[in-house]
Every structure is written in structure tokens, then in C-alpha cells.
Amino acid sequence: MEKRTKNSVIPTLKYKVARSEKFGRYLQAAKNVAPGEVILREKPVAVGSMTTSKDYVCFACLRLLPKIKKGTQYRCSKCNVAPLCGPACEEQSKQHTSDECEVLKNNKDLLTDKIVDVINVLLPLRLWLLKYKNPELWERIQSMEAHIDERRNTSVWKDTEENVINVMRALRLIPEEDATTECLQQLCGILDVNTFELRPPGGQDGLRLRGLYIEASLMAHDCRTNTHLTVDDNFQLTVYASLPINEGDAILFNYTSSLLGTATRRKHLREGKYFECECSLCRDPYEMGSYMSSILCTRCREGFIGPENPLTINPYGRGIKWQCDKCKRSIGGRLVRATLDITRTLIDNVDDGDVKGLETLLAKLSRSLHQNHFLMLSLKQKLVNVYTKEVSSPNPQKKVMQRMLDMCKEMYNMLEIVEPGISRLKGIMLYEMHLPLVLLANRAYAAREISSMELTSRLEEAGSLLKKSLTMLLLEPTETPEGKLAKRALQELKALNQNIADVKTINTIEDTRAHNKRKSHRNKLKK
Incomplete structure (x- = not known):
């Protein structure tokens, strides 16, 4: 719906800012929103690397740079900006402002050997400079939640003072006033609580970035989100509805990982976001049938054990009981913790490329954990990575293709519970499922194990998986790994449709031959 003014058309926002005792300020749907519909698009206030990074990152485009040797005049090959700025800093991005450039140039002699230190404090520096450049935006940033009282005098507070504030002072990036300390503590609290973790342009591995978005940060949390987020190489964030959202409903985003x-999950939210999650997934001892934290009952060997009180701060502590959903037997939380500690050690020690070792460990752990347990999922992800390489080889083993297909189905079914609706992980999993399905079908037909009609049916099933995958992956920006996967999926769907058409032609020929053969046989009988 649009509102018309005399000279222009202004789109009606699909969200509004509301307030409640539970969420504080949060985004609420201003109208009914369908899955895949854009709720908002927003550019970041600032983007920078995580403060623990040891990488050399371009200030302007935030791509990884090779390590810079002392005295070397180096410029980013992508955007042409020098790591410590200079007279030729003419091709600046929106992330690297003229104010920032001036500060870095003025301190160039001091900063030359401390580029990584500068990179690590770049994000709070960018917010700090807005105080002087854009007072209106600065006021909006200061209104964001920082949980300053909860952070004061904690290890996080001391770490911020040591690794951010003292570093910025030593590099002469900020003044010495005491008020600056409190202000920067607040800014770092705002960053910790409100930023989104981002990938660098081009999807480079091993580099973690954070971006601050004023509007999107107001989305309330739920471990089963109703939104799907994408970010392009210019760090523009797009929020899509992943499920139908009714007018008046909260617009929700999962602040943590759904695979935990x-x-x-609750510990991460408690320590990083300063609240206790009590969503439907967290309240259920068996996580709405996903059993992502459940271990096999050692008594009945049929049921699975979950915490009697999943909202307790430490479900693995002394006196905490876990109960079987079948025989109702209880065991202590400390025993569950011991089981998980042993499991983590076994997973950490297995070679990620050792298929036999991974499969053996998976079989062993399945005698203790639910197949959807989050530690089992981490092991399955390693196996799927290895299987994908094998399936992409010229002559993959049939058993590997079948295992990959079965494992992807298991993981997809679990994701249907914890990530309902549009999901990046589900889109990838659907894509991964289609290839072994196609290869197995073609191989079975070549071995005359199935008819051409059955081959058509299986290929059409693979095609439906690809189409469903594309409904999710086509939302991704084209330059991201998922966007590139979508492009490949489109090409493969075109080839698969042609394959199906060819097989149907064979079906028609075979049907015609069979019909003629039967007709000929009947004619002979009549004679």
C-alpha cells in the first residue's frame, strides 16, 4: 500500500516501533506480511572488524589484506585506499569517511607499526566520530540499549578499557578526558548488544565483521525467528519475512545460532545480550520435538532425556534433574555434562577429512545421543562436507551418495522445527539433497533396476527439491556464496528439466512399442 502526496508516492512502512514490558522498544508488523516479502532495507551506521582480530583489513572496503611490512607503501587492490590513508585517498567508501581519514593521517607516524591495533578499534572510533559529524544520528545511537549497569566493573568492562579505550588513547585517536571513558564504555556496550555479525565482501573465510543498524537492531529475539536476513557486499541489510506475520505481531530475529x-543458546544470550530467553523452544525440555539437547535414556533405551527445568541458569549443575520422556526415569545434570564433555573431546580429536573415522564416531555417539543433538549436528556437518566432495567426483560410491542423501534429509527435518519457513541453511540442505538423488536414479536406471517411469519420478523429486531451494537462495545477494549457489542451482535445474523431458520421450517411445507389441500379439491370437 502507498500513500500519495501532491508530487510523489511514499511507500507505507510494513513495521512500526512499539514498546512492551517484555521487549522494551521493538519492531511490530504494521500490516500483514507474507513469506519472502521485504520488511525493511537498511544501510549500516558503521561496520568494522571484531576487536580480537589479528588480520590486516582495508579500512574502506573491509576486505582482507596481506600482512603489511614496515615501511611498505601498500594500497588495497579492490578500492585503492591506503591502509593508513594519505594524499591519494580519493576513492573512499561510505565506511571510510573523510573525518576518519583525517584522524588517521594526522597520527600516521604513530600508527605505522600498529595497523592491526587501529583495525581492532575502528568500529568504536567510527561511532565516536559521529558525535561531531552527525549529532542527530549520534543521539539515536545513544538511545540504543547498552546495559551499562550490568557491564560495569565486570571482566567485559575491564577488557573494553584495556583493549579499546587505552589503545585508542595510546594511538591519540581520542581525548584524555574522564567523560570519554564512560562514553566509550557505553558505545562498546551498544556495539556488543546491537550489532549484527557480517561476512566480509566476497564471502572471505576467517574474517568476522560487525555492523550497527539502527532500525534492524530493534527486532525482538526469538530462537524460532519469523525473519530471514541477507547482507550484500555494500553491507546493505535486508529483512524478509520467513513466515506469515500478522499485523500487530512482533518482528523477530534469532540473536544466536539455531544449531545450538x-x-x-541461553548462556550466549545471557552473557552477550543480558537477558534470559524464555521462548517456546527454550521452555520445552525436548525443544519442540527437535531433541537438540537430549541424550538416550540408559534405562529403557527408547526414550530421550531432557532437563526437568530447561529455564534454569545451569541445567548441568548439582541437584538438577533430567527426565526420560518415555519411562520418566531421572538422572543428574552433572552426569549429562560429563557425557557432553567426553563427546566434545572425541569430536575435537577426529580428523575432519577421515570419512571412516567420522562415520565410526557418529555410529558410536548415536548410542548415547539423539540423532539431532547439537553435537551430533556438528559431526554430521563435517561428514556432509566430505560427502559433497566425493559425490562431486567422477565416479562416486553408491553408499556414500545414499548416506549423504539420508543425512541431509535428517538435518533438513530438524531444521524444519528450529528454522520454520524461509531459511538459508534449509536452502543449502535442499540443494545438497538433489545431487545424490539424481545420481542414484540415473545409476539405478543404467543398471536396469528401475523403469524409465520410475526414473522420471525420481528426477522430478530432485527437481522439486531444487525449486524449493531456489525459493530461499534467490533471496540472497548475487555476490554472496549462497547467491552464487542459487545461480548454479538455476543452471542445474534447467539441465535437469531437459533430462526429465528426454526421459519422458523415452517413456512415450517405450509405451508406443509396448502398445504395438500387445496389439500385434492380439492380432496373432485372432488368426
Whole structure:
């Protein structure tokens, strides 16, 4: 719906800022929103690397740079900006402002050997400079939640003072006033609580970035989100509805990972976002049937054990009980923790490329953990990576293709529970499922194990998986790994449709031959 003024058309926002005792300020749907519909698009206030990074990152485009030797005049090959700025800093991005450039040039002699230190404090520096450049935006940033009282005098507070504030002072990037300390503590709290973790342009591995978005940060949390987020190479964030959202409903985003168990998710939110999650997934001892934290009952060997009180701060502590959903037997949380500690050690020690070792460990752990347990999922992800390489080889083994297909189905079914609707992980999993399905079908037909009609049916099933995958992956920006995967999926769907058409032609020929043969046989009988 649009509102018309005399000279222009202004789109009606699909969200509004609301307030409640539970969420504080949060985004609420201003109208009914369908899955895949854009709720908002937003450019970041600032983007920078994580403060623990040891990488050399271009200030302007935030791509990885090779390590810079002392005294070397180096410029980014992508955007042409020098790591410590200079007279030729003419091709600046929106992330690297003229104010920032001036500060870095003025301190160039001091900063030459401390580029990584500068990179690590770049994000709070960019917010700090807005105080002087854009007072209106600065005021909006200061209104964001920082949980300053909860952070004060904690290890996080001391770490911020040592690794951010003291570093910025030593590099002469900020003044010495005491008020600056409190202000920067607040800014770092705002960054920790409100930023989104981003990938660098081009999807480079091993580099973690954070971006601050004013509007998107107001989305409330739920471990089963109703939104799907994408970010392009210019760091523009797009929020899509992943499920139908009714007018008046909260617009929700998962602040943590859906592939973690309840205790780990809640700990991350408690320590990083300063609240206790009590969503439907966290409240259920068996996580709405996903069993991502459940272990096999050692008594009945049929049921699975979950915490009697999943909202307790430490479900693995002394006196905490876990109960079987079948025989109702209880065991202590400390025994569950011991089981998980042993499991983590076994997973850490297995070689990621050792297929036999991974499969053996998976079989061993399945005698203790639910197949959807978050530690089992981490092991399955390693196996799927290895299987994908094998399936992409010229002559993959049939058993490997079948295992990959079965494992992807298991993981997809689990994701349907924890990530309902549009999901990046589900889109990837659907894509991964189609290839072994096609290869197995073609191989079975070549071995005359199935008819051409059955081959058509299986290929059409693979095609439906690809189409469903594309409904999710086509939302991704084209330059991201998922966007490139979508392009490949489109090409493969075109080839698969042609394959199906060819097989149907064979079906028609075979049907015609069979019909003629039967007709000829009947004619002979009549004679």
C-alpha cells in the first residue's frame, strides 16, 4: 500500500516501533506480511572488524589484506585506499569517511607499526566520530540499549578499557578526558548488544565483521525467528519475512545460532545480550520435538532425556534433574555434562577429512545421543562436507551418495522445527539433497533396476527439491556464496528439466512399442 502526496508516492512502512514490558522498544508488523516479502532495507551506521582480530583489513572496503611490512607503501587492490590513508585517498567508501581519514593521517607516524591495533578499534572510533559529524544520528545511537549497569566493573568492562579505550588513547585517536571513558564504555556496550555479525565482501573465510543498524537492531529475539536476513557486499541489510506475520505481531530475529542446544543458546544470550530467553523452544525440555539437547535414556533405551527445568541458569549443575520422556526415569545434570564433555573431546580429536573415522564416531555417539543433538549436528556437518566432495567426483560410491542423501534429509527435518519457513541453511540442505538423488536414479536406471517411469519420478523429486531451494537462495545477494549457489542451482535445474523431458520421450517411445507389441500379439491370437 502507498500513500500519495501532491508530487510523489511514499511507500507505507510494513513495521512500526512499539514498546512492551517484555521487549522494551521493538519492531511490530504494521500490516500483514507474507513469506519472502521485504520488511525493511537498511544501510549500516558503521561496520568494522571484531576487536580480537589479528588480520590486516582495508579500512574502506573491509576486505582482507596481506600482512603489511614496515615501511611498505601498500594500497588495497579492490578500492585503492591506503591502509593508513594519505594524499591519494580519493576513492573512499561510505565506511571510510573523510573525518576518519583525517584522524588517521594526522597520527600516521604513530600508527605505522600498529595497523592491526587501529583495525581492532575502528568500529568504536567510527561511532565516536559521529558525535561531531552527525549529532542527530549520534543521539539515536545513544538511545540504543547498552546495559551499562550490568557491564560495569565486570571482566567485559575491564577488557573494553584495556583493549579499546587505552589503545585508542595510546594511538591519540581520542581525548584524555574522564567523560570519554564512560562514553566509550557505553558505545562498546551498544556495539556488543546491537550489532549484527557480517561476512566480509566476497564471502572471505576467517574474517568476522560487525555492523550497527539502527532500525534492524530493534527486532525482538526469538530462537524460532519469523525473519530471514541477507547482507550484500555494500553491507546493505535486508529483512524478509520467513513466515506469515500478522499485523500487530512482533518482528523477530534469532540473536544466536539455531544449531545450538537450549543451555548454550541461553548462556550466549545471557552473557552477550543480558537477558534470559524464555521462548517456546527454550521452555520445552525436548525443544519442540527437535531433541537438540537430549541424550538416550540408559534405562529403557527408547526414550530421550531432557532437563526437568530447561529455564534454569545451569541445567548441568548439582541437584538438577533430567527426565526420560518415555519411562520418566531421572538422572543428574552433572552426569549429562560429563557425557557432553567426553563427546566434545572425541569430536575435537577426529580428523575432519577421515570419512571412516567420522562415520565410526557418529555410529558410536548415536548410542548415547539423539540423532539431532547439537553435537551430533556438528559431526554430521563435517561428514556432509566430505560427502559433497566425493559425490562431486567422477565416479562416486553408491553408499556414500545414499548416506549423504539420508543425512541431509535428517538435518533438513530438524531444521524444519528450529528454522520454520524461509531459511538459508534449509536452502543449502535442499540443494545438497538433489545431487545424490539424481545420481542414484540415473545409476539405478543404467543398471536396469528401475523403469524409465520410475526414473522420471525420481528426477522430478530432485527437481522439486531444487525449486524449493531456489525459493530461499534467490533471496540472497548475487555476490554472496549462497547467491552464487542459487545461480548454479538455476543452471542445474534447467539441465535437469531437459533430462526429465528426454526421459519422458523415452517413456512415450517405450509405451508406443509396448502398445504395438500387445496389439500385434492380439492380432496373432485372432488368426
